[in-house]
Each structure stands twice: as structure tokens, then as C-alpha cells.
Amino acid sequence: MYQDLSNLKKFYMLFTLVLFAILIVRTGQLQLYQWDKYFRESEKNRIRDIILEPLRGLIFDRDGEVLVDNRPNYSVSVVPYEFLKADSAIILLSEILNLDPDDLKKKINKNKRGNFSPVKINRQIDFRVLSAIEERRLDLPGVFYNTESKRYYPGGVKASHLFGYLGEITSGELKKFKDTNYRIGDSIGKTGIELQDEEYLRGTPGVKYIEVDVLGREVRNLTGLGGVSPNPGRNLFLTIHTEIQKYLEEVMADRKGAAVVLDPRNGEVLALMSKPDYDPEIFSNPLTPETWNLLVNHENKPLYNRASQSLFPPGSTYKLVLGAAGLETGDITLEENILCTGAHRLGNRLFHCWKKTGHGEVNFLAAVEQSCNVYFWEKSRDIGLKKWSEFSRNFQFGKLTKIDLPNESPGLVPTKEYFDRKYGEKKWTRGLVLNLVVGQGDLLTTPLQMAQFAMILANEGVLCRPHLVKKIQDPLTGEVVFTKVDSIQIQGTSKKTYRTIKQGMNLVVNGVKGTAKSARIRGVTVCGKTGTAQNPHGNSHAWFIGFAPMDKPEIALCIMVENGGSGGAVAAPIAGGVLSIYFNDQKFAKIP
Structure with missing residues (x-):
């Protein structure tokens, strides 16, 4: 019996010694090897890092x-560990911020990244809130403002x-x-x-x-x-030219549409405007759900950038693509005249020119000057959809311009394969092609792409990537990095073809029968092309693309007024205003 008690005593003594040994080893580990970790944890109770x-x-x-x-501007943050322990502080801060206490706690718990990391709960607080927090500072543990x-x-x-x-x-x-x-x-x-x-x-x-x-x-x-x-x-x-930007915002204030103005020598964007727009100051203040919903759900889509995101049929401005294709293939010559009686027959259907009485006999230059539909419908039979699509792609339609803005749309250039997929093989007619060559139908472009097209024509085939940032400056060192100008040479179109097209565009603005006389300015030869794109959902879209001067161009632009009506009557005068501002500013205008 005594032996059993002695053995039991030894067991308990050994067990106790083992426990003490474990405690000593663990204490040593914490004190010697992990002290810095737990020291930092304990310091969090005393030290707060403020971002x-x-x-x-x-x-x-x-x-x-x-x-x-x-x-x-001021924002309010809380440290969860310190703030959430005091119910009175939660209630008080909720009253100051005009929030429900439960909503406040939910927001903190949702956004917290650890008990000691500050959570921002309200920004852009006014002076009343700031004063209240400062006055009740002793009653608001863990609350601070930045x-x-x-x-x-x-x-x-x-x-x-x-x-x-x-x-x-x-x-x-x-x-x-x-x-x-x-x-x-x-x-x-x-x-x-x-x-x-x-x-x-x-x-x-x-x-x-x-x-x-x-x-x-x-x-x-x-x-x-x-x-x-x-x-x-x-x-x-x-790269923005402030006076041109202001002018476009003012002249388009009550309209829908877009405008893009480029420097063809380097691709700099002198102006980029989309209407309707919104006041950017809205987002500099607390945005209510009601205001956000109004912006998002408004029928005119003010948040949408019509210059680079919205897609539209470009109307007669696109006739120049067929013109380039025909001049290159030899299907269009300046010597050939075509009789416009006011309509073009395809089977049993008549396609009417915009001038119902007809333009009479016109060659290519006169057809561009007067924007004769019949001429281009007739020539489309010789040139064909395949060549038209090829030249459209050459002129960068259906592709991103790669401007330094997000969410750009590439547009759509239909091909035979596209129509076969959409309608089925041999289930579509040449009437679709007639629509395309005058900038209607399934063809879709952005105003930015049309301004880029004007730049290509101005430069006789040289495309400089449109860009908005001219240079980036480090405010501490003053170091400046300039944007690299990327340029490419458009393939497949000769200098001779470009110069012929420019002659036609010159007549559009300066010819006796031109459709864009309102884009003229004194002392500068302006070249352009108008477009009036039919719209099944309302009035036609008014277009104008152009550049100036004709030789050594300094400015290229596109004006598009959504549901505006005639390009010559609505878009061309706006272009004339832009050009007047630019050349007066450059002291280029020569008054006779």
C-alpha cells in the first residue's frame, strides 16, 4: 500500500515538473523569439497609424x-476596437452624422480590415459635423477626422x-x-x-x-x-484648346451630339465634347442615390460619351471611302459623267437622291461637291462590297483609335460574311450595299473615328494616334515626360487619290454648289464633307468632317448633331465657328 502511494506521489511530481518545463520553454519562446511580434500587438493599443x-x-x-x-475636404474614420466598445459613442456619432446606429455598425464591420485599422465612414463632412466631433472628442473614443x-x-x-x-x-x-x-x-x-x-x-x-x-x-x-x-x-x-472646348460646350448646350477636333500634325486632341453632359462638380460632393439614379436612368444618357462610345451611321461623309476605292481601282475617273435624275433603280425599287429633281450630269468632283447619291450608287456596282469593306478597314473603321480614354467603341464595317451571318447566304440583296456606300444601314462609326478619317485625308495617308495627354509632370522634381506621337502610313491609297478627294472637299465648302458654304472662313481654304444620316427613331443626324488649310493642314474635325437635321445647315456652321476661333487665335486669318 505504501509502495503504491509512493509511486503515485512520484507520478504527480513528474507531471508537475513536465508542466513547469513546458511553461518555462513557452515563456522563453515568447520572451526571446517572439517578443517583437507581441510587442507590436501590444503597441497597437497605444500607437495608431494615420494614413x-x-x-x-x-x-x-x-x-x-x-x-x-x-x-x-474632411473625412471621418473610426478605429473599430476603440469605438465599438462604447454604445454611447456609437449613438452620439450616429446623431452627429445623421445615420442609423445599426447602419453605422454594419458599415464599420463590413469595411474593417482588423480591429486596429481605421475605417472611413463618411467623407466630405461639413463644418457643423467637424465642430461637433471636435467638441465631443472625449465622448468619441477611436473617432478622428482626416x-x-x-x-x-x-x-x-x-x-x-x-x-x-x-x-x-x-x-x-x-x-x-x-x-x-x-x-x-x-x-x-x-x-x-x-x-x-x-x-x-x-x-x-x-x-x-x-x-x-x-x-x-x-x-x-x-x-x-x-x-x-x-x-x-x-x-x-x-492637349485641349480651352477656347474651342468652351465654344463647343456653349453652342451645343441644348443639343445632343459630339464633336472632336484634332491637330493632324501630331494627333493632339484640341477638343472633345459630348452632349448632353453633366456637371462634374456633382461628383465632388456627396452623391445621393436619387441623383445617381437620375443620371443613370435619364433617357438622354448624360453619362455616355457620344464622341468615342456611341455609334451612328455617318451619312454622306462616308461617300469619300467609296470614292477612294474607285479612284484606286480605276472604276472612277474624273472624265466620266453620270446622269442623276433624282433616283436610282434597283429591280422594282427606286432609291431617291436627296435632291428629288436630280443633279443632272456630274463627275466625281461635282458628286462630292453636291453630295449626289445617285453617282455613288451607280459606281458601287463596279466597285463592289468587298473592295468597299477593304478600304473601310484600311481607313481604320471597325477598329479602336486607341485614344487615351477608356471604353472606346470600335464601330462596325459590314462585309459579305457579316450579311451572310445576319440574313443567311443569298438571302440579302444589293440594296443593303446601296445603303452602306452613302453611310447608312448597318455601317456604324463614332465621331472620333470620323475626325480621325478627316485627319488621314488631310495628311494624305498619315495617321497620328489621337491622344489627350501632352505631357506628365512630377510636381516635386519638375521632371517632364512628353507623350510619344505614334503614326502610321495608311496602305492602299495613293497621293494622287488623296489630292483628288481634297479637291472635291474644297468644292464642298468653297464651290458654287457646295453643301457646306457656312464652314468658310476668310483667308483660309477649308475642305469638308457634309452628311445627313437618316434615323428610324427620329430626325436625321447632322454631320460635318473637314480640315484646314487645304495645304499643310493644322486642324481636322468632326461635328455630329444627333437628330439635328441637315449637315450643311446645322453641323457645318458649328465647324466654321471652331475654325474661326482656331485661326484667329493663331493669327492666321488674312482679311482682304
């Missing part, structure tokens, strides 16, 4: 005038589809940028230049460390912990 938002880069026009600037910035537009230029807007980053965007320094609550570019050049505009956040007491109240700055100052975003200098 310092960088100033977003500014946006300037080509002459250095500020178009998009920053204004100071200085941020918001966009404003001092240059008097809306250009909402060009600039774009900022919005709070989404969970999907966070996953996309998971290896960067974005956090829930940060602002990010959503459309336009703000999105396209987000990597340059954003800058790099900094950090500072502060000591807090047991209630989460700030005690002092901890400058010795090596905080990092934020680096501002880079400044963008755009």
Missing part, C-alpha cells in the same frame, strides 16, 4: 491653365466625359489593385482621364504615428517612429 492622403495630380490645358484642381481633397474645376470647362469623375473604390476594384496601397474608403478614377491615368494622378499615401490613451484619444505625435510623407500625384498637361 496621410496624397494630393491628387492637377490637370492643365495645353497652355498651362488649371482645368481640374483640388480643394481641402484632411483629404476634392476636385473642382476653375477653368470654366465642363468636359465631363473627358475629365471623368472620382468615386469610392469598390471591393472588386480592391481585388484588382490588391498589390497596391488602396484601402476601403479611398477615392479612385471611375471614367475619363481620371480613370485612364489613375496611376499617375493618385500619388503615394504617407503615414504618421500618434500615441493614444485608453479611450483612444490622441496624446501626442510620435515623430521618432519614422513616419512617411505622402507624395503628390503627377500633373497632366492635356
